[in-house]
Amino acid sequence: MQDQLDRALSEAEAAAGAVRTRAELEALKARLVGPNGSLTAVTKVMGTLSKEERPAAGKLLNAAKARAEALLAGLLSKVEEAELAAALGPEVDPTLPSPDAPAGVLHPLTRTRERVLATFRKLGFVVAEGPEVETEWHCFDALNTPADHPARDMQDTLYLPASFRSADAPRKGEEALLLRTHTSSVQVRTMLGRKPPLRIVAPGRCFRRDAVDATHSANFHQVEGLWVDRSVTLADLRGVLDFFVKETFGPDAETRLRPSFFPFTEPSFEMDIRSPDLGRLSGRWLEILGCGLVDPKVLEACGLDPAEWSGLAFGLGLERIAMLQHGIDDIRHFYANDLRFLRQLA
Amino acid sequence: MRVSFQSLQRHVDLAGVEPAQVAELLPMLGLEVESVASFGLAPLAHVVVGEVRSFERHPKADRLSVCQVDVGDGAPRQIVCGARNFKAGDRVPVALPGAVLPGNFEIKVGRLRDVDSHGMLCSAEELGLPAGEDGLLILGGSPALGAPLHTLFPPPDTVLEVAVTANRGDCLGLRGIAREVAAALGRPLKPLDPRSSVGLAPAPSSQDAVGFVRVTSPACPWYTLRTFRGAKVGPSPDWMRRDLEAAGLRPVNNVVDITNWVMLQTGQPLHAFDAAKVSGGVEVRAAREGERLALLDGREVALDPSVCVIADASRPLVVAGVMGGADSGVSDATADLLLEVACFVPSEVRRASRRLGVSTDSSLRFTRDADPAGVELAGRLAADLLAELAGARPAGPAVSVGKAPRAERAIRLPQGFVAAKLGAPAPEDQVAGVLRRIGFQVQASPAGLDVVVPSFRSDVERPIDLVEEYVRVHGTASVPVGRPVATAPLEPEAPAAAFAREAALRLAGAGASECCHYSLREAAEVARVVGPEAAARLALENPLTADQTHLRASLLPGLAQALRLNLSAHADPSRLFEIGTVFRPGPDGQVREHLAVALVALTEPTRRSWLARPSPDLFAAKRLLADLAALAGLAASRLAWSAAEGGLWQRGHAAALADRGRAGEGACGLLDLRWTRSLDIAGPVLAAELLLPRATLAARKLPRLEAFSAFPPVTRDLAVLVPLATPAGDVAERLRQSAAKAVGKEIAVEAVTCFDVFAGAGLPEGQRSLAFEITLRHASRTLADAEVAAAMDQVAAAAGKAGWTVRR
Numbered sequence A: 001m002q003d004q005l006d007r008a009l010s011e012a013e014a015a016a017g018a019v020r021t022r023a024e025l026e027a028l029k030a031r032l033v034g035p036n037g038s039l040t041a042v043t044k045v046m047g048t049l050s051k052e053e054r055p056a057a058g059k060l061l062n063a064a065k066a067r068a069e070a071l072l073a074g075l076l077s078k079v080e081e082a083e084l085a086a087a088l089g090p091e092v093d094p095t096l097p098s099p100d101a102p103a104g105v106l107h108p109l110t111r112t113r114e115r116v117l118a119t120f121r122k123l124g125f126v127v128a129e130g131p132e133v134e135t136e137w138h139c140f141d142a143l144n145t146p147a148d149h150p151a152r153d154m155q156d157t158l159y160l161p162a163s164f165r166s167a168d169a170p171r172k173g174e175e176a177l178l179l180r181t182h183t184s185s186v187q188v189r190t191m192l193g194r195k196p197p198l199r200i201v202a203p204g205r206c207f208r209r210d211a212v213d214a215t216h217s218a219n220f221h222q223v224e225g226l227w228v229d230r231s232v233t234l235a236d237l238r239g240v241l242d243f244f245v246k247e248t249f250g251p252d253a254e255t256r257l258r259p260s261f262f263p264f265t266e267p268s269f270e271m272d273i274r275s276p277d278l279g280r281l282s283g284r285w286l287e288i289l290g291c292g293l294v295d296p297k298v299l300e301a302c303g304l305d306p307a308e309w310s311g312l313a314f315g316l317g318l319e320r321i322a323m324l325q326h327g328i329d330d331i332r333h334f335y336a337n338d339l340r341f342l343r344q345l346a
Numbered sequence B: 001m002r003v004s005f006q007s008l009q010r011h012v013d014l015a016g017v018e019p020a021q022v023a024e025l026l027p028m029l030g031l032e033v034e035s036v037a038s039f040g041l042a043p044l045a046h047v048v049v050g051e052v053r054s055f056e057r058h059p060k061a062d063r064l065s066v067c068q069v070d071v072g073d074g075a076p077r078q079i080v081c082g083a084r085n086f087k088a089g090d091r092v093p094v095a096l097p098g099a100v101l102p103g104n105f106e107i108k109v110g111r112l113r114d115v116d117s118h119g120m121l122c123s124a125e126e127l128g129l130p131a132g133e134d135g136l137l138i139l140g141g142s143p144a145l146g147a148p149l150h151t152l153f154p155p156p157d158t159v160l161e162v163a164v165t166a167n168r169g170d171c172l173g174l175r176g177i178a179r180e181v182a183a184a185l186g187r188p189l190k191p192l193d194p195r196s197s198v199g200l201a202p203a204p205s206s207q208d209a210v211g212f213v214r215v216t217s218p219a220c221p222w223y224t225l226r227t228f229r230g231a232k233v234g235p236s237p238d239w240m241r242r243d244l245e246a247a248g249l250r251p252v253n254n255v256v257d258i259t260n261w262v263m264l265q266t267g268q269p270l271h272a273f274d275a276a277k278v279s280g281g282v283e284v285r286a287a288r289e290g291e292r293l294a295l296l297d298g299r300e301v302a303l304d305p306s307v308c309v310i311a312d313a314s315r316p317l318v319v320a321g322v323m324g325g326a327d328s329g330v331s332d333a334t335a336d337l338l339l340e341v342a343c344f345v346p347s348e349v350r351r352a353s354r355r356l357g358v359s360t361d362s363s364l365r366f367t368r369d370a371d372p373a374g375v376e377l378a379g380r381l382a383a384d385l386l387a388e389l390a391g392a393r394p395a396g397p398a399v400s401v402g403k404a405p406r407a408e409r410a411i412r413l414p415q416g417f418v419a420a421k422l423g424a425p426a427p428e429d430q431v432a433g434v435l436r437r438i439g440f441q442v443q444a445s446p447a448g449l450d451v452v453v454p455s456f457r458s459d460v461e462r463p464i465d466l467v468e469e470y471v472r473v474h475g476t477a478s479v480p481v482g483r484p485v486a487t488a489p490l491e492p493e494a495p496a497a498a499f500a501r502e503a504a505l506r507l508a509g510a511g512a513s514e515c516c517h518y519s520l521r522e523a524a525e526v527a528r529v530v531g532p533e534a535a536a537r538l539a540l541e542n543p544l545t546a547d548q549t550h551l552r553a554s555l556l557p558g559l560a561q562a563l564r565l566n567l568s569a570h571a572d573p574s575r576l577f578e579i580g581t582v583f584r585p586g587p588d589g590q591v592r593e594h595l596a597v598a599l600v601a602l603t604e605p606t607r608r609s610w611l612a613r614p615s616p617d618l619f620a621a622k623r624l625l626a627d628l629a630a631l632a633g634l635a636a637s638r639l640a641w642s643a644a645e646g647g648l649w650q651r652g653h654a655a656a657l658a659d660r661g662r663a664g665e666g667a668c669g670l671l672d673l674r675w676t677r678s679l680d681i682a683g684p685v686l687a688a689e690l691l692l693p694r695a696t697l698a699a700r701k702l703p704r705l706e707a708f709s710a711f712p713p714v715t716r717d718l719a720v721l722v723p724l725a726t727p728a729g730d731v732a733e734r735l736r737q738s739a740a741k742a743v744g745k746e747i748a749v750e751a752v753t754c755f756d757v758f759a760g761a762g763l764p765e766g767q768r769s770l771a772f773e774i775t776l777r778h779a780s781r782t783l784a785d786a787e788v789a790a791a792m793d794q795v796a797a798a799a800g801k802a803g804w805t806v807r808r
Helices: A002-016 A020-033 A039-046 A053-088 A108-120 A184-193 A235-248 A294-303 A318-326 A339-343 B019-025 B174-185 B238-246 B253-265 B345-355 B363-369 B373-390 B417-422 B428-437 B463-472 B495-509 B524-528 B533-534 B554-569 B618-631 B673-678 B728-743 B785-801
Strands: A133-135 A177-179 A198-207 A219-229 A253-260 A265-274 A285-295 A310-318 B002-004 B032-039 B046-060 B059-068 B077-081 B091-095 B110-112 B115-117 B157-163 B211-215 B222-229 B270-275 B282-286 B292-294 B299-302 B308-311 B316-319 B337-343 B398-402 B408-416 B440-443 B448-453 B573-584 B591-602 B639-643 B649-659 B665-671 B684-692 B714-725 B749-759 B767-778 B803-807
Touching: A002 A020, A002 A039, A002 A053, A020 A039, A039 A053, A039 B649, A108 A198, A108 A219, A108 A235, A108 A318, A108 B495, A184 A198, A184 A219, A184 A253, A184 A294, A184 A310, A198 B174, A219 A235, A219 A318, A235 A265, A235 A285, A235 A310, A235 A318, A235 B417, A253 A285, A253 B463, A265 B463, A285 A294, A285 A318, A294 B077, A310 B345, A318 B253, A339 B639, B002 B046, B002 B238, B019 B032, B019 B157, B019 B174, B077 B115, B077 B373, B157 B238, B174 B253, B211 B398, B222 B373, B238 B253, B253 B270, B253 B363, B253 B373, B270 B316, B270 B373, B282 B337, B292 B316, B337 B373, B345 B363, B408 B417, B408 B463, B417 B463, B428 B440, B428 B448, B428 B463, B495 B573, B495 B591, B495 B618, B524 B533, B524 B554, B554 B573, B554 B591, B554 B684, B618 B639, B618 B649, B618 B665, B618 B684, B714 B728, B714 B785, B728 B749, B728 B767, B785 B803
Parallel strands: B211 B282
Antiparallel strands: A133 A177, A198 A219, A219 A310, A253 A265, A265 A285, A285 A310, B002 B157, B032 B157, B046 B059, B046 B091, B059 B077, B110 B115, B222 B337, B222 B398, B270 B337, B282 B308, B292 B299, B308 B316, B408 B448, B440 B448, B573 B591, B591 B684, B639 B649, B649 B665, B665 B684, B714 B767, B714 B803, B749 B767
């Protein structure tokens, strides 16, 4: 009986090497443990044995069955493995490059704008917008800019023909329409449209009639800030702008207010910064924005009583901030759209 | 305004103060310093006086001379020189080896065409002096040989180029700048007391050189004219020439130089006429149509009544406040003078200056509202100098017509006002002290400070202006850094900003890189987008360049150009996007601003790859556009797709998106292939653009949850034969409507989706087969086969009614 069992198993083990598919496995299984299988045949002998012989024979038979099950289980696992491999195809070389294009990048002006806006949101400013084609009143008159101010000159400002009608900036009477020269016009629209207290930042595109060179652009981007409340002070102005500078240029950046002149603020200042961390511009005072207290005439033009309300305003150039932060020396890069530029600054 | 440090000291004692300190101090007073340059001859080591003993022609170069030069140290040295203007015995500047000339030019022993040269003979320009005549600087007065050259010249000066803001006309005179410097340093301003007194007379007397002085133009509120006799015209003294040159003005003759020098000090322009060339009298009037005037700079200009002139009985002599005429000016032959000192209205001078394209030192000062008090001061200073330097005697008092348009101004500065604006304490006596330093008179009263602002400060009118003066002069460092309390105003953010932010992130995530193009485009390109008629409505009135004449109507042309640029740069573009404002004329004639989101994508890979990917197609762009529309809050149920025609789009390969709610529009598909090929982009370019009118762009509402069914859906397929020209979208919509009608309100038609399109073998000519999967679901029970079958029969019947054959 031992011999019979050994022979049956040995035959199966010898055949096992050739098993590749599930069908071959089933066939082998049938030859071994099926109704007519070789091991099944030995089992049938058990009935012919004496009571004394049975325990020993039973042990032998159980051992043989276990061996057969292990053999079949092993084969099953091998066949399953082969089936999976066939379904998945050949193994890949993980060191090959991905054929897909990388994620796109946001424009550095977008990233700069979002950083700037995030800073002012922390101080309770909300984002406001206004039209790019603007009326002369919103862009100049309401901002206390005299009728013969050079900024209004055809030399410096881009105008639209008298026949132009804008749905977004309807004009009163025969005033001219122009491409806004600053986002300060959004101050006016905000004060006219909402009730103070107000804190807004207005990002947007502005236009000057400038020939394009390394520092001039046919259009550029500003972020305007306006805070109107019962008693807004120069200390508030400095507090807001110092916070912005430190958020933007790091805690080591210093600021100073340099007196200047704008028709729509009084007093007016340019803010300079000095930072140890600006490449070759490190350690120098650099102008970054204009600011001041809202001129009482602007408040009046917008229907607010200067005795009751006061405000601070500032305007900064996004290109300027991005150029300082990234060490860019030519404003034309922002509009050339060379991906080698855009990807570097992502 | 060029400010000479030496000239400044005529008005304020700057002992112990370095020019660099002044250059640091002025910006903090609001006077930006654009540059600091040295003027005159700076001490230069190894640059000495030498004498040309003899010279001969260079053997190998006709234009060079070989000179023997004695610098007083023994044997003459040989120096090769290219100049021609000297002779033997002339004393000239010699830069010896080791000298470093301006521009970091180091002098060494050299060989010029095989002849040794031990130094260089210098021209004025090479030494950093104003360029004189061509050639070497010939030194007069036989200075000692070997003497350091700079000992022959006045000590060098420092010139600050100061940018004066539009509100500070007073600082277009040295005295104004000096007043600021004096205030900052806490030093007094030196007194300026001309000896001459100018009496004023309302009309000319027999002593005067003119018979009448009339003002008939509103552009001139105050005109004074004074006759001087017996002037000897000649060169000005060195000190005056030096001052003028330091300020960037060319010395002319003593009379003209005096008018310029006085203007530099006071900021008040003056004009001198040759009395012999003025016939009859002087009238300040509007120019007459057709009058012409030859200006001092050699140009002849045509005048018109918008320009105010100074004329004699027969012709215009001067463009008022701008520039004098060539033939009434002072010349060497002049003996009797007329000196004009006047006030002109700033806006009138600015208009004339622009109209004639002439900007002068005089027009600059008048347009910045020169101090009326300067009329008298400048007249007296000039009278002193004319007597002293030109021997000219005043014939009598000045004829004066009109009066000063403004004078001192009183302002009440309420108590506590400065502190309230500053956000910090500002003691009244401190404020008063600061204001007095800049020449304001201050009187304390119980209500605050009574301040008298002198006429030279036309910009200080209100208490808030005094706050600026206080902060400026006291120092901005005294402004405390407040701690702003961050409140949260109950204001929504601009919806466009929020949408733009999300859209940018989404597109970048989809592999597109963001671009930024100019808003102004050329006419032909805008016409390609919206057609020539609409393009004409987007033209600017005064474009600067021919390629930036129109407002953009689409972002796609810019993006297509960026594709081309990056292809040629091998920068591997595949997808680019931009978000920005575009302009579209509407049917009502009004131009609307739209927030546009646009994408372009190359359909052919720019790089080879070991693994091929399918190319993106119209339907990839359609998916993106539909997603962006959803992000913008456009309801999918109100959107309609159709074939896009014309413009930028390739016929038959592009889709237009319309919103029945008019909250947006868009298009996607292939860009016109001929156009993109003309841009040197070989393969088709896929694009999408969504336009959202800014005026109606609204914040997206937060969605409300709707209950959904716990029961399974049932799907049924339906194939119909339709004419080739029938859009699948129309068929789907018809099937959806008929299904909804068939199942009633309880059952939702969740989707009608086209999943198979077939045309060709076995189908009738001109027809195609569209197969749809229709998904139905009941809110509260499982659907029964019978009711679904009944509904599908009705859908099939409706399709048949529409003329379509249902395929079973």
